[in-house]
Amino acid sequence: MFKGQTYAGDSFYEFLSKDHPDLLPKWAGTNWTEISFMHGTTVLAIVCKDGVLMAGDRLATEGHAVGTRDLEKVFRIDEACMMAIAGAAGPAVEMVRMFQLELEHFEKLDGQPLTFEGKANRLSFLLRQNLPAAMQGLVVMPIFAGYDHDKGRGRIYKFDITGGRFREADYYATGSGGKDARGSLKKVLRHEDLSRAEVIEAAVEALLDAADEDRATGGIDVVRGIFPTTKIATRSGVEDVADDELRRVYEGIIARRRGRE
Amino acid sequence: MSAPFYVSPEQWYQDKAEYARKGIARGKPIVALEYDTGIVIMAENRSATLRKIAEIYDRIAFGGVGKLDEYENLRKAGVRYADMRGYSFSREDVAGKSLANEYSTVLGSVFTREMKSLEVEILVVEIHDRGTVSCAYAGRRMSTRTLTLTINGERHEVQAETHTSLLDVIRGGWSAGMPLRDAARLGRRALAGSGNGAAIDDLDERNLEIAILDRMRRGRTFKRIGAEESRSLLSG
Numbered sequence: 001m002f003k004g005q006t007y008a009g010d011s012f013y014e015f016l017s018k019d020h021p022d023l024l025p026k027w028a029g030t031n032w033t034e035i036s037f038m039h040g041t042t043v044l045a046i047v048c049k050d051g052v053l054m055a056g057d058r059l060a061t062e063g064h065a066v067g068t069r070d071l072e073k074v075f076r077i078d079e080a081c082m083m084a085i086a087g088a089a090g091p092a093v094e095m096v097r098m099f100q101l102e103l104e105h106f107e108k109l110d111g112q113p114l115t116f117e118g119k120a121n122r123l124s125f126l127l128r129q130n131l132p133a134a135m136q137g138l139v140v141m142p143i144f145a146g147y148d149h150d151k152g153r154g155r156i157y158k159f160d161i162t163g164g165r166f167r168e169a170d171y172y173a174t175g176s177g178g179k180d181a182r183g184s185l186k187k188v189l190r191h192e193d194l195s196r197a198e199v200i201e202a203a204v205e206a207l208l209d210a211a212d213e214d215r216a217t218g219g220i221d222v223v224r225g226i227f228p229t230t231k232i233a234t235r236s237g238v239e240d241v242a243d244d245e246l247r248r249v250y251e252g253i254i255a256r257r258r259g260r261e
Numbered sequence: 262m263s264a265p266f267y268v269s270p271e272q273w274y275q276d277k278a279e280y281a282r283k284g285i286a287r288g289k290p291i292v293a294l295e296y297d298t299g300i301v302i303m304a305e306n307r308s309a310t311l312r313k314i315a316e317i318y319d320r321i322a323f324g325g326v327g328k329l330d331e332y333e334n335l336r337k338a339g340v341r342y343a344d345m346r347g348y349s350f351s352r353e354d355v356a357g358k359s360l361a362n363e364y365s366t367v368l369g370s371v372f373t374r375e376m377k378s379l380e381v382e383i384l385v386v387e388i389h390d391r392g393t394v395s396c397a398y399a400g401r402r403m404s405t406r407t408l409t410l411t412i413n414g415e416r417h418e419v420q421a422e423t424h425t426s427l428l429d430v431i432r433g434g435w436s437a438g439m440p441l442r443d444a445a446r447l448g449r450r451a452l453a454g455s456g457n458g459a460a461i462d463d464l465d466e467r468n469l470e471i472a473i474l475d476r477m478r479r480g481r482t483f484k485r486i487g488a489e490e491s492r493s494l495l496s497g
Contacts, residue, residue, distance in 0.1 A: 001334050001335060001337075001338035001367055002338045002339075002341070002342050002363055002367060003366075005338055005341055005342075007341075008337075012344055012348075015341055015344075015345070016345065016348070020345060020349075023345070023348065023349050097348070101344055101347075101348055104344070104481075105340065105341075105344050108315070108316050108317070108340045108344075109337055109340055109341075111312060111315070
């Protein structure tokens, strides 16, 4: 209908690949493992009583150097969903943008949003498109979480680089400090119906533990006022947890740890 | 050898315009009214599944009357165009004006090149911080700072006759800065008075399609008003 439009489906990515391939990034073809680019991270998601929380540190490293101190790695995707990214910052942020547009585009063309399952599948698809680049070092490892209105609860999906999609019941963490965060969460989470305060405290504590063990994960920087990006998805939408609240939680944890030593 | 029939370009264009006009005349009008914080777009629609009003982008909405498949194609092309522009530039760079130009090019070229012209009229509305509205209909684009636009509007004489009463109702009742509630009720009265529309008592939330673009909403400002909300908006 419009000049240059031949694609007739509902996918934004496929529309660009067919009609505007020049707009898509081409990462494959270079061996990125020998080039220093921004990566290293801890991001996590925890299911709580009202939905699901997602949080991530703010540091991006380039080799042994600090790349950015206040990078956002947790994103609101739509009214009910969030995505956290670990891996190469450039392609990861690009994937977030594409994923947001993919969901919005479908919703507008089709007249209704995708189901939670459908959204997770679209992210799998985007990861599969990134596989050639991932094989050359530009790995993107997302977590997808949100409030599923059909099921009436918070849900988490983790992925591998081939686009493999796996559901997690309670919590998950990924990135270079992901394993440390998971270890921390395993000990802290004692029941399923976590309140808002409990889940925020568990997240901050896990990120502190990860930053303690992993040099590529940023801690909390009270001097610069840099706190983890923290969002909670509930029935009523995706809400940011304010820095002031995170500061209070952080100070509480530090005071408790001082008392112990 | 017999000579081919000669049809003058004027005659050919007139015939096509007449054909399109007849097709569109069967459609019911769409009304867009500015209220204090946005624009409300309303149409009589008895289908629960098919839509006449839709979201194009953050601040842009679309309305179509006439043949469903034709305005659906135009709507989808518009969504693809807007999303592609937003992706390659920025969300703020997607403007109703350039979309309206694009529509006008398409409608114009179909009209001149194809055997059959499109039997549609479309409306593109956009909100700005200071309340400007752009609109497009049937291949011609116009911008206006105010108010009240009707599709099936003044462009064609036939339409103008059909809908004079609709325009009169709006001209008589519309004032700058009116709240959504008043604007929606005025829109309903106007649609009921449009001649080929239903009676006002028959125009309730079940057969009115209502959507808004509201400046108070962040990001995607388009919102469909559901049945329940429509009822409370129009009642009393």
